[in-house]
Every structure is written in structure tokens, then in C-alpha cells.
Amino acid sequence: MDLHSGLPYWIVKNELFNYYNPLKTNLKIEVVIIGSGITGALVAHExxxxxxxxxxxxKRTISTGSTAASTAQLQYEIDVPLCEMKDKVGENLASRAYQASLESIKDIQKVLKESKVDADFKNVSSIWLASYKKDLKLLEKEFEIRTKHGLPVSFLNNLELAKQHKIEAPGALKNKEAAQMDCYAAATGLLQFHLKKKELELFSHTEIMKWKELGSGYELLTESGHTIRCKYVVIAAGFEAGQFLPKNVMKLLSTYALVSNPVDQKDLWPERSLIWETKEPYFYMRTTSDNRMMIGGEDEDFQNPVKRDDLLREKIKKLEKQFYKIYPDIPFEVDMAWCGTFSSTEDGLPYIGTWPGKKRMFFALGYGGNGITFSMIAAQIIANELSGKKDERAEIFGFERSN
Ligand SMILES: Cc1cc2nc3c(=O)[nH]c(=O)nc-3n(C[C@H](O)[C@H](O)[C@H](O)COP(=O)(O)OP(=O)(O)OC[C@H]3O[C@@H](n4cnc5c(N)ncnc54)[C@H](O)[C@@H]3O)c2cc1C
Known part of the structure; x- marks a missing residue:
């Protein structure tokens, strides 16, 4: 699958983790993690x-799948608002999913700190704008239910929004619990940390083609004909995990992102908040550590990479226009643009855990706009299960919830 194209900023900003180590012998190990993106890296860490x-x-150069294309905003808010998710999975499960998401941002920060990985992690506020007056109703409902469940949120009316954030819009929900980072630096940094400590084996350019369940685990077959025997497999294969699943659980989409040239720090918007909107197609924006602005969205309901790439120029113009609607006076000169595969699930929640009846193959599928925070939760749940510890979050994100 062609996971992204164009020029993702992170691959240019960071030095490539130039690691070439295909598996050349048979291997026996306790756990195999398929995928070296942010999910595989966090699972490996835990x-x-x-x-x-x-x-x-x-199968690729390390961490160059979706992780390298991510705009890496870390928010506790999930694609499906809590006031709508409660009708899909029940209020209890939905509020616990939101709480878990909130905790995961702090956990990512902790992981980076304990492994001394500099991934430009920065706490910022999150502003969810009502694009139109009619959307205020949704924000009010959402404010009410989040407050009921003790989630951090405040409501800004149009005057407060203009005063505090210099934005002309009918209103917004704000919280100060969000963060942003460089996902490629985080994933490659974590893997290198454990490689250096000799706690981890890492193989690039090695594709898993087939797998066979054995009584005591799995036998995996690589494209070069080597076998790997393990007790457990963790599928952290991102949007390509469909090949390991008995049934399709997600919808693949296309999404677009661009980054501006750096601007003077004083030209950036207040608090460098993550800003996103209620309207469809989706639009969001953040800043980077070198004072660039990164914006994205304009999702399309298909995954075909040729069709996706054909739209890139048109999408750049649309995203720029959306930016100027919010901040007409900030100069935005496009430097790099890219597009990528993305996915969503019906209830907005990821799939984490084993497929019913297959107790030794764990899935860590952080589908949706919160892919990275979901990766953190998946890593902890899987590590807990493999250590024999019960994790209450398993039932929120497990496959059973939709069966
Ligand atoms: C433009 C864009 C913006 C985004 N913005 C955000 C955001 O703001 N916040 C957020 O939380 N998330 C965001 N996401 C989503 C987030 O980036 C993803 O959820 C996350 O990067 C997925 O990481 P991963 O490790 O699961 O997948 P990947 O990074 O794709 O890693 C999976 C790896 O598995 C490997 N693999 C697959 N199959 C096999 C096989 N058979 N054998 C061997 N290896 C295999 C692949 O080569 C790949 O390297 C965004 C995504 C995109 C594209």
C-alpha cells in the first residue's frame, strides 16, 4: 500500500534513521512486533x-509508514464527540474511552522523558471552533457531557474567542490538556534507545508474508523464506493490518497536510493552540518548534493513491483558503505538502487486543484522528496482558465491543 506521497516535513526535518538490517536467518523469540511506526515503537518500549x-x-525503512506523515497532534478529544459516542457504545464506555485518551497524553510525555527522546513534545491548548452558528448546539451538548464526566473543558463565546485567540467564530470548546510532537523522532528515538540497551532486536526490509498458528504460538514466514517462531505476535502494521484480520474493521480514507515556511514567532497565533473545526471536510492547524504552521484535513472518502495524489494541488489551495478564514493576517507560504492514507472506525474507537479465539495474536490498531494516543493505550494494554496484569481498558477497545 502507498501510505503517503509528496514531501512529509518530518522526513526532511529529521536525519533519516539509516538502518538496514533484513532478517537473514531463522529466529526464535518471545514476542514479534510487526511494524516499526509509533505503535510498534511504543509497544516495544512497554x-x-x-x-x-x-x-x-x-518491511520498509524504519518508521517511514504513516508515522512519518503524521501531523502528530495529541488530543483527548476523539473523532466522534462524546455526546454522539455515548449512543454508539454506551455512556460508560464512551466516557472511559475519553478518560483513557486524556491519560495517554501524559503517558506519552512520560515515555519520552524516561527514554530521553527529544521529539519536540510540547503541551498546548486545544480549541474546537464552531464553524457556523448552528454548530453551537453541538458544542453546548458536548460541553455538558464532558463536564458531567469531569473532563477538562471550557466554553468560549464569540467575544471571549476574539479576545483570547483573535478568532472570529461563533464559539469554541477549549482545554489545556493537548500536546504536539514529532512522531517520526519519537518512534525512531524509542527504537534506538532500546537497541542501544540491547533489549530489542530490530529488522528492517523484512516483510511478513504468511503466518501459521502453532499450539504454543506462531510461526511467521518472511518474503525471503526465513521463519520466525514466537509465543506472541503484535500486529502494529497500521493501515496495512487488514491482511492479518479475519474481517475488515476500518474504512480507509485519504488526507492532506502542508507546512508553511517559518515565520517570526510574534506572528503566530496566541498560545500556539491546536485549532480544529466542526465543519466537514475536516480542517486543523498547529505550529512546529521552528515556527512553521502545519495545517491539514480535506479528507476524501477513498484510498486510491493515484486519485489521492491527483488532488494534491487543489487541496493545497483549499487548505490555504481555510487557514486565511481563521487568521487572514498571518502570512502563510506553503513550503511542503503531502497526502496520506488515513482511516476511521464506526464508533471512533481503535481496535486493541486479540481477535476472539486467537489468544496469541494481539492487534494494536490506533485508527482515527487520535492514532498516536491510541498507540500509547494499546502498548500499555498489551504489555499488561503479556505480564498477566488485568487492564480495565481492554474491554473499551476490544473487538468484542462490536460483535
Ligand atoms: C497526514 C496525517 C495526519 C495525521 N495526524 C494525526 C494527528 O494529528 N494525531 C494523531 O494522533 N494521529 C494522526 N495521524 C494518524 C497517525 O499518524 C497514525 O495513527 C500512526 O502514525 C500510525 O502508526 P503505526 O505505527 O500504527 O503505523 P505506521 O507508521 O504505518 O507503521 C506500520 C508499519 O508496519 C509495517 N508493515 C505493514 N505490514 C507489514 C508486513 N506484512 N511485514 C512487515 N512490516 C509491515 C509498515 O511498513 C509500517 O512501517 C495522521 C496520519 C496522517 C497520514
């Missing part, structure tokens, strides 16, 4: 911390 012997296998 397993190494728990003293579990593991290897990460990737």
Missing part, C-alpha cells in the same frame, strides 16, 4: 520495560 524479550520487524 515490553522492554516489562522485561519481555521482543523483536520489531518492518
Amino acid at each position: 515490553l522492554c520495560k516489562a522485561g519481555i524479550n521482543c523483536a520489531v520487524i518492518d
Whole structure:
């Protein structure tokens, strides 16, 4: 699958983790993690911390799948607002999903700190704008239910929004719990941290083609004909995980992102908030550590990479126009643009855990706009399960919830 095209900023900003190590022999190990993106890296981190012997296998250059294209905004708000999610999965499960999402932002920060990875992690506020007056009703309902469940949120009317954030819009929900980071630096940094400590085996350019369930685990077959025997497999294969699933659980989409040239720090908007809107197609914006503005959205309901790439120029113009509607006086000169595959699930929640009846294959599928925070939750749930600890969050994100 062609996960992204164009020029994702992170691949240019960071030095490439130039690691070439295809598997050239058969291997026996306790846990194999398929995928070296942010999900695989976080799973590896949690397993190494728990003293579990593991290897990460990737068919590409390390962490160059969706992770390299991510705009990496970390928000506790999930694609489906809590006031709507409660009708899909029940209020209890929905509010617990939101709480777990909130906690995961702090956990990502902790993981980066304990492994001394500099991934430009920065706490920022999050502003969810009502694009139209009619959307205020949704924000009011959402404000009410989030307040009821003790989630951090405040309501800004149009005057407060103009005064505090210099935005002309009917109103917004705000919280100060969001963050942003460089996802590629985080993933490659974590993997290198554990490689250096000799706690992890890492194989690039090694594709898993087939797998066979054995009584005591799995036997995986690589494209070069080598076998890997393990007790457990963790599928952290991102939007390409469909090949390991008995049934399709997500819808693949296309999304677009661009980054501006750096501007003077004083020209950036107040608090450098993450800003996103109620309207469809989706629009969002953030800043980077070198004072660029990164904006994205304009999702399309298909995954075909040729069709997706054909629209890139048109989407750049549309995204720029959306930006100027919010901040007409900030100069935005496009420097790099890219597009990528994205996905969503019916209830807005990821899939984490084993497929019913297959107890040794764990899925860590952080589908949706909160892919990274979901990756953190998946890593903890899987590490807990493999260490024999019960994790109450497993039932929120498990496959059983939709069966
Ligand atoms: C433009 C864009 C903006 C985004 N913005 C945000 C955001 O603001 N906030 C957020 O939380 N999320 C965001 N996301 C989503 C987020 O980036 C993803 O959820 C996350 O990067 C997925 O990480 P991953 O490790 O699961 O997948 P990937 O990074 O794709 O890694 C999976 C790896 O598995 C490997 N693989 C697959 N199949 C096999 C196989 N058979 N054998 C060996 N290896 C295999 C692939 O080569 C790949 O490297 C965005 C995504 C895009 C594209």
C-alpha cells in the first residue's frame, strides 16, 4: 500500500534513521512486533520495560509508514464527540474511552522523558471552533457531557474567542490538556534507545508474508523464506493490518497536510493552540518548534493513491483558503505538502487486543484522528496482558465491543 506521497516535513526535518538490517536467518523469540511506526515503537518500549524479550520487524525503512506523515497532534478529544459516542457504545464506555485518551497524553510525555527522546513534545491548548452558528448546539451538548464526566473543558463565546485567540467564530470548546510532537523522532528515538540497551532486536526490509498458528504460538514466514517462531505476535502494521484480520474493521480514507515556511514567532497565533473545526471536510492547524504552521484535513472518502495524489494541488489551495478564514493576517507560504492514507472506525474507537479465539495474536490498531494516543493505550494494554496484569481498558477497545 502507498501510505503517503509528496514531501512529509518530518522526513526532511529529521536525519533519516539509516538502518538496514533484513532478517537473514531463522529466529526464535518471545514476542514479534510487526511494524516499526509509533505503535510498534511504543509497544516495544512497554515490553522492554516489562522485561519481555521482543523483536520489531518492518518491511520498509524504519518508521517511514504513516508515522512519518503524521501531523502528530495529541488530543483527548476523539473523532466522534462524546455526546454522539455515548449512543454508539454506551455512556460508560464512551466516557472511559475519553478518560483513557486524556491519560495517554501524559503517558506519552512520560515515555519520552524516561527514554530521553527529544521529539519536540510540547503541551498546548486545544480549541474546537464552531464553524457556523448552528454548530453551537453541538458544542453546548458536548460541553455538558464532558463536564458531567469531569473532563477538562471550557466554553468560549464569540467575544471571549476574539479576545483570547483573535478568532472570529461563533464559539469554541477549549482545554489545556493537548500536546504536539514529532512522531517520526519519537518512534525512531524509542527504537534506538532500546537497541542501544540491547533489549530489542530490530529488522528492517523484512516483510511478513504468511503466518501459521502453532499450539504454543506462531510461526511467521518472511518474503525471503526465513521463519520466525514466537509465543506472541503484535500486529502494529497500521493501515496495512487488514491482511492479518479475519474481517475488515476500518474504512480507509485519504488526507492532506502542508507546512508553511517559518515565520517570526510574534506572528503566530496566541498560545500556539491546536485549532480544529466542526465543519466537514475536516480542517486543523498547529505550529512546529521552528515556527512553521502545519495545517491539514480535506479528507476524501477513498484510498486510491493515484486519485489521492491527483488532488494534491487543489487541496493545497483549499487548505490555504481555510487557514486565511481563521487568521487572514498571518502570512502563510506553503513550503511542503503531502497526502496520506488515513482511516476511521464506526464508533471512533481503535481496535486493541486479540481477535476472539486467537489468544496469541494481539492487534494494536490506533485508527482515527487520535492514532498516536491510541498507540500509547494499546502498548500499555498489551504489555499488561503479556505480564498477566488485568487492564480495565481492554474491554473499551476490544473487538468484542462490536460483535
Ligand atoms: C497526514 C496525517 C495526519 C495525521 N495526524 C494525526 C494527528 O494529528 N494525531 C494523531 O494522533 N494521529 C494522526 N495521524 C494518524 C497517525 O499518524 C497514525 O495513527 C500512526 O502514525 C500510525 O502508526 P503505526 O505505527 O500504527 O503505523 P505506521 O507508521 O504505518 O507503521 C506500520 C508499519 O508496519 C509495517 N508493515 C505493514 N505490514 C507489514 C508486513 N506484512 N511485514 C512487515 N512490516 C509491515 C509498515 O511498513 C509500517 O512501517 C495522521 C496520519 C496522517 C497520514
